[in-house]
Amino acid sequence: MTHLARAAAPKKPLPEELATALATLFEDRFSTAEAMREHHGRDESSYDPMLPDAVVFAHTTEEVAEVVKLCSHHGIPIIPYGTGTSLEGHVLALRGGITIDLSQMNQVLAVHAEDQTATVQAGVTRKQLNQEIKDTGLFFPIDPGADASLGGMAATRASGTNAVRYGTMRENTLALTVVTADGRVIKTGTRARKSSAGYDLTRIFVGSEGTLGIITEVTVRLYPQPEAVSAAVCSFPSTADAVNTVIQTIQMGVPIARVEFLDESCVRSINAHDKLNLPVKPLLLFEFHGSEHGVKEHAQVVQDIAAEHSASGFEWATRPEDRSRLWAARHNAYFAMLQMRPGGRAITTDCCVPISRLAECILDTQADCEKNGMIYSILGHVGDGNFHVLMMIDPHDPAEVAKAEGINARMVARAIAMDGTCTGEHGVGMHKMDFLVQEHGVEAIRTMRTLKHAFDPKNIMNPGKILHE
Amino acid sequence: MTHLARAAAPKKPLPEELATALATLFEDRFSTAEAMREHHGRDESSYDPMLPDAVVFAHTTEEVAEVVKLCSHHGIPIIPYGTGTSLEGHVLALRGGITIDLSQMNQVLAVHAEDQTATVQAGVTRKQLNQEIKDTGLFFPIDPGADASLGGMAATRASGTNAVRYGTMRENTLALTVVTADGRVIKTGTRARKSSAGYDLTRIFVGSEGTLGIITEVTVRLYPQPEAVSAAVCSFPSTADAVNTVIQTIQMGVPIARVEFLDESCVRSINAHDKLNLPVKPLLLFEFHGSEHGVKEHAQVVQDIAAEHSASGFEWATRPEDRSRLWAARHNAYFAMLQMRPGGRAITTDCCVPISRLAECILDTQADCEKNGMIYSILGHVGDGNFHVLMMIDPHDPAEVAKAEGINARMVARAIAMDGTCTGEHGVGMHKMDFLVQEHGVEAIRTMRTLKHAFDPKNIMNPGKILHE
Numbered sequence: 001m002t003h004l005a006r007a008a009a010p011k012k013p014l015p016e017e018l019a020t021a022l023a024t025l026f027e028d029r030f031s032t033a034e035a036m037r038e039h040h041g042r043d044e045s046s047y048d049p050m051l052p053d054a055v056v057f058a059h060t061t062e063e064v065a066e067v068v069k070l071c072s073h074h075g076i077p078i079i080p081y082g083t084g085t086s087l088e089g090h091v092l093a094l095r096g097g098i099t100i101d102l103s104q105m106n107q108v109l110a111v112h113a114e115d116q117t118a119t120v121q122a123g124v125t126r127k128q129l130n131q132e133i134k135d136t137g138l139f140f141p142i143d144p145g146a147d148a149s150l151g152g153m154a155a156t157r158a159s160g161t162n163a164v165r166y167g168t169m170r171e172n173t174l175a176l177t178v179v180t181a182d183g184r185v186i187k188t189g190t191r192a193r194k195s196s197a198g199y200d201l202t203r204i205f206v207g208s209e210g211t212l213g214i215i216t217e218v219t220v221r222l223y224p225q226p227e228a229v230s231a232a233v234c235s236f237p238s239t240a241d242a243v244n245t246v247i248q249t250i251q252m253g254v255p256i257a258r259v260e261f262l263d264e265s266c267v268r269s270i271n272a273h274d275k276l277n278l279p280v281k282p283l284l285l286f287e288f289h290g291s292e293h294g295v296k297e298h299a300q301v302v303q304d305i306a307a308e309h310s311a312s313g314f315e316w317a318t319r320p321e322d323r324s325r326l327w328a329a330r331h332n333a334y335f336a337m338l339q340m341r342p343g344g345r346a347i348t349t350d351c352c353v354p355i356s357r358l359a360e361c362i363l364d365t366q367a368d369c370e371k372n373g374m375i376y377s378i379l380g381h382v383g384d385g386n387f388h389v390l391m392m393i394d395p396h397d398p399a400e401v402a403k404a405e406g407i408n409a410r411m412v413a414r415a416i417a418m419d420g421t422c423t424g425e426h427g428v429g430m431h432k433m434d435f436l437v438q439e440h441g442v443e444a445i446r447t448m449r450t451l452k453h454a455f456d457p458k459n460i461m462n463p464g465k466i467l468h469e
Numbered sequence: 470m471t472h473l474a475r476a477a478a479p480k481k482p483l484p485e486e487l488a489t490a491l492a493t494l495f496e497d498r499f500s501t502a503e504a505m506r507e508h509h510g511r512d513e514s515s516y517d518p519m520l521p522d523a524v525v526f527a528h529t530t531e532e533v534a535e536v537v538k539l540c541s542h543h544g545i546p547i548i549p550y551g552t553g554t555s556l557e558g559h560v561l562a563l564r565g566g567i568t569i570d571l572s573q574m575n576q577v578l579a580v581h582a583e584d585q586t587a588t589v590q591a592g593v594t595r596k597q598l599n600q601e602i603k604d605t606g607l608f609f610p611i612d613p614g615a616d617a618s619l620g621g622m623a624a625t626r627a628s629g630t631n632a633v634r635y636g637t638m639r640e641n642t643l644a645l646t647v648v649t650a651d652g653r654v655i656k657t658g659t660r661a662r663k664s665s666a667g668y669d670l671t672r673i674f675v676g677s678e679g680t681l682g683i684i685t686e687v688t689v690r691l692y693p694q695p696e697a698v699s700a701a702v703c704s705f706p707s708t709a710d711a712v713n714t715v716i717q718t719i720q721m722g723v724p725i726a727r728v729e730f731l732d733e734s735c736v737r738s739i740n741a742h743d744k745l746n747l748p749v750k751p752l753l754l755f756e757f758h759g760s761e762h763g764v765k766e767h768a769q770v771v772q773d774i775a776a777e778h779s780a781s782g783f784e785w786a787t788r789p790e791d792r793s794r795l796w797a798a799r800h801n802a803y804f805a806m807l808q809m810r811p812g813g814r815a816i817t818t819d820c821c822v823p824i825s826r827l828a829e830c831i832l833d834t835q836a837d838c839e840k841n842g843m844i845y846s847i848l849g850h851v852g853d854g855n856f857h858v859l860m861m862i863d864p865h866d867p868a869e870v871a872k873a874e875g876i877n878a879r880m881v882a883r884a885i886a887m888d889g890t891c892t893g894e895h896g897v898g899m900h901k902m903d904f905l906v907q908e909h910g911v912e913a914i915r916t917m918r919t920l921k922h923a924f925d926p927k928n929i930m931n932p933g934k935i936l937h938e
Binding site for chain 1: 581583584585586625626627628632636637639640649653654655656657658659660661662663664665666667668669670672673675676677681692693695716719720721722759760762763766821822823824825826853854855884885888889890891892893894895896897901904905908909910912913914915916917919920921922923924935936
């Protein structure tokens with residue numbers, strides 16, 4: 001792909017001494033097999049794979065520290081890898097090096113139900129955590145769709161459908177264990193809900209995408225399972241009507257737990273993929289958490305707002321199995337949409353704007369896609385002002401790739417002009433580095449660079465991501 | 470005071486050239502008058518004043534940048550000053566230098582009611598902001614008691630009574646304008662509610678106490694004024710009963726807006742100071758925000774929990790004037806308690822622990838105070854696991870000071886052993902630097918030091934705070 005020209009930068013070959021040391025330490029958890037490297041050199045983005053020179057599977061923080069020390073000694077890049085579900089090329093081995101696969105660090109280390117916190121190894125996935133705590137009456141709300149690892153979710157500052165009510169990984173990470181670029185082990189916080197004790201190391205590493213250190217343990221907040229949950233879908237004659245319903249809901253302060261927008265083509269895709277019968281129109285999918293009465297009250301307010309915006313077919317899903325089916329469909333949307341163009345590849349992107357600008361931003365982006373004859377879909381966690389565009393392209397057609405990237409660039413410029421951000425939750429990876437400068441300005445980028453150089457002076461931590469080298 | 474020995478470190482005299490440059494630029498907004506320096510060399514802590522060499526009153530970010538550039542050139546310390554209400558010696562001029570008073574930077578720059586955000590200059594106080602937005606139907610919830618400036622609140626990661634529901638400055642600061650140690654101006658974020666766009670510069674500066682840069686503008690989240698508000702007080706036979714009521718309330722996930730604990734001596738003080746007639750027993754002060762029905766529902770749940778813990782005298786304050794009176798009394802508690810020992814001085818401290826350990830931590834601290842015959846009071850934002858101890862001492866009696874500091878040190882050690890923090894909201898300043906090491910460990914402190922050196926290589930930004938030099 002044309003926008004991957006920078007991948008051609010030189011790689012340093014893997015020193016024999018390093019390979020031997022890692023092989024001795026990790027035995028069959030060290031691999032240079034092509035298939036293994038291939039598997040770890042890709043994510044869910046449209047990028048062609050870029051392979052690391054070797055993969056190690058770590059089991060403990062101490063093992064990660066050992067790998068980092070060895071790589072630091074040899075000046076070899078290190079890329080942490082969780083479930084490989086990132087969307088912007090985060091885990092691709094742009095400069096080769098060692099990928100540390102953390103998926104076998106999958107122990108839930110402590111659940112403090114009485115304090116509503118859990119501490120897990122970085123490889124524990126959100127579904128695994130929720131499974132392991134389900135008898136405590138608590139749950140972990142952050143839900144980016146994919147069954148991502150908590151380490152990866154912290155590293156990309158993930159959020160997803162529940163963020164409008166419960167916040168993102170930024171708000172819900174209490175503490176991390178991190179291996180620094182020189183192989184030291186630090187703990188960035190405590191289990192106290194708030195603290196003014198010094199620099200916020202936790203939030204320096206949350207969202208740093210493996211470029212400042214490697215997250216090996218995560219302490220997160222948990223929440224009581226709501227007494228009552230209710231979900232609803234309704235359809236709108238236009239995107240504007242749907243989005244304006246959301247804007248008004250948020251402005252009124254209704255504490256919805258989730259509100260998802262799906263455009264027509266997205267609805268069509270999930271109907272086909274999940275054998276549903278939703279009206280093929282712009283759709284909102286709501287969820288309410290609270291007491292029996294509270295949920296009814298909030299749902300009524302939202303239903304009234306939706307009615308003012310010509311909503312139709314309001315349907316309630318109060319039975320857990322109906323709700324699960326709807327949310328499963330929402331979560332399958334990505335894979336459902338891939339069917340829009342068999343053999344094609346998806347370029348996905350996201351942005352986030354202040355809520356009052358959301359309709360304008362979505363409508364302009366929609367118009368841009370239409371004008372360019374793109375096969376696309378727009379959907380999003382609209383309660384936060386966050387939406388996604390998925391464009392199905394032929395990766396072998398440079399003109400089509402360029403067209404999609406043009407739409408992406410204009411969407412980002414639009415979001416930034418509205419005082420929004422170039423990515424609400426996907427992260428920067430390799431795909432949004434140029435936009436980062438556009439959003440923050442050269443002086444703030446210089447300050448980010450100061451941080452990167454101070455924390456990773458040898459530039460071995462996931463190099464070539466977030467900031468241009 | 471004995472624990473101020475480090476203040477004896479050498480100061481660099483103010484270079485004539487710098488004084489002249491500042492006098493020329495700021496005219497009558499530059500002062501070296503003793504009274505002015507005296508006023509700016511103290512906060513609400515028990516420390517004796519430490520005077521800066523001069524004070525300037527800035528009006529714009531550009532003026533702040535100008536001062537920083539000049540000070541950087543001469544290697545002279547700079548201390549940002551808001552309202553002087555910090556509690557741990559944050560604004561004391563330990564190494565002399567220039568205090569930049571930001572209180573005249575008091576413009577509300579933008580209110581985006583439709584997005585629930587406001588951008589203000591750093592000197593705007595929380596009460597001023599709430600006054601200026603009161604017709605929008607929105608409010609800014611963070612309330613540390615004092616009418617602090619938003620710049621200062623961001624710099625100390627302030628929180629206060631509403632944090633249990635609305636979060637702290639960490640969660641509610643969307644973006645900052647910051648003057649870096651070399652006099653550049655950066656913007657750390659946008660008005661988007663969430664973002665994964667690069668390093669979290671906002672949260673690097675939130676809580677950095679002026680040691681990494683100077684915050685000159687703050688963009689915060691606002692919230693819809695609740696449809697219904699209700700407050701209640703009730704008394705308990707023991708501290709344990711009161712605190713256990715809170716623990717159970719939080720564990721059940723009741724969305725209380727505020728819950729404050731006041732011990733007997735605190736109740737006695739505010740009765741006298743505010744002419745109230747509260748029963749002199751451990752007391753909880755609750756506030757609920759929501760719909761009419763929601764507020765009633767939550768209040769009933771809490772009343773039931775309190776009853777299980779032998780609460781008595783449940784009294785509702787539904788009229789705004791009754792609520793205001795109660796909360797005014799709570800906010801006056803600090804000044805009320807100063808009357809416990811006329812001529813004495815207060816040593817205040819705070820810590821924060823996971824909620825399940827709160828009763829134990831408070832009771833042990835209480836016992837320690839009693840054993841040492843201290844005149845003291847314990848109160849706190851207990852919903853977060855955060856409490857304060859105020860000890861009235863004779864500042865001229867080193868033995869008494871040492872006794873109070875011993876109680877403080879043991880309280881902090883207790884909190885840290887419970888996986889809590891040495892300060893929930895007051896910050897580190899000069900008073901908690903040793904505890905910071907105890908809490909985070911030497912390796913994490915080394916990482917904090919790396920950050921400080923990278924962002925402030927000349928060590929001119931509020932030197933001698935947070936980290937030992």
